[in-house]
Structure formats: C-alpha cells, structure tokens
Amino acid sequence: MHIVLLRPADPARAGDYLAGHKAWLEQGLEEGHFLLWGSLKPDGGGAILVRGLETDALVQRVDADPFVSGGVVTPEIIEIAPARADARLQFLLGDA
Template sequence: MFIVLLRFAENRAAAGEHLAGHRQWIEQGLRDQVFLLAGGIQPGLGGAVLVHNLSLSQVRRRVAADPFVIHRVVDAEILEIAPGMADPRLEFLLPAPAGS
C-alpha cells in the first residue's frame, strides 16, 4: 500500500491548465480499483492518493503519467506502508495470512 503525496511545485500556477487531465488520471485510478482515496492536503498544499494492489514500480509509472507531475505542477513523493493492523472495516488492506 502506498500514500502518494502530490505537493505543489514550481509550476503551480499552471494547475488550472492541467486540472482536467489530472482529474481524469484520478478517475482512471479509481475505475482501475487501485486508488482507494484521493483528496487535498490542507491548507492548499497539494493532494494525496491512497494506492492499493500495485507494486512500487507500477505506482511510479502511474504517478509519472499524472499531467500535474508531467508539467511540474506538483512534486510526487511515494510512501510505502506495510499494513500490520487495521480497523475491521479496512481489513481487506491487510496482507493475507501465511499459508492461505
């Protein structure tokens, strides 16, 4: 599981120009069922995406395809999380027990 932080960068002023493509990128990740959640980092610092069921190399490729990343509207930081415990509603995020 990964948290992708998309912090505004040097070309932040071009966000409006690339917003439609960025939204399509997020919507595609949701349709592909690899993005679980996307939203803003407050107060207005950028955004974040919770990613599931991809390898690190797959996440890197997907992030590199975000128009905001391509046009340096944001800088992306990928944080990998190894889930160990979860609220029962989120147990689907935990790795399968050994031997299953």
C-alpha cells in the same frame, strides 16, 4: 500499499492540466488502485491512498499524471506494510 503525496511545485499552472489530472485520478479509481484522494491542508497539493500496485508500476503511473509531467506538483511515494486495521478496513490487509 502506498500513499502518494503531490506537493505544489507550480500551482499557477494547475488550470492547464486540471482536466487531465482529474481523468488520471478517475482512471485509478475505476481500476481499483486508488482508494481515496484529497487535498493536503493547509498548504495545498494532494494525497492518494493506493492499493494493488508494485512500487515500480506506481512510479510509472505517477509520472503519467499530467500534474506531475506538467511540473504542477512534485510527487513523493511512501510505501506502507499494513499490519493491523480497524474492522472496517480489514480488506486492506489482504493486499499489503
């Protein structure tokens, strides 16, 4: 499991890549890899909770995000080895 942080690099250019970025996010959701995403507060950027991808495959996927390839954001990938979860999130423990 991973958390992808997308830190602002050149947010003024976001509008040029927004449609592609949204499509990239939706594809990850449809494929079952992106479980949750949202904005980072208060300074902007975003975060994505990712499941079911090896780190190398995730790096390739993140590099394909139009926000990343367009220089709008700088990504940081954090790997998590889940050990325990609330009962509502037990499904996450099956695919660390």
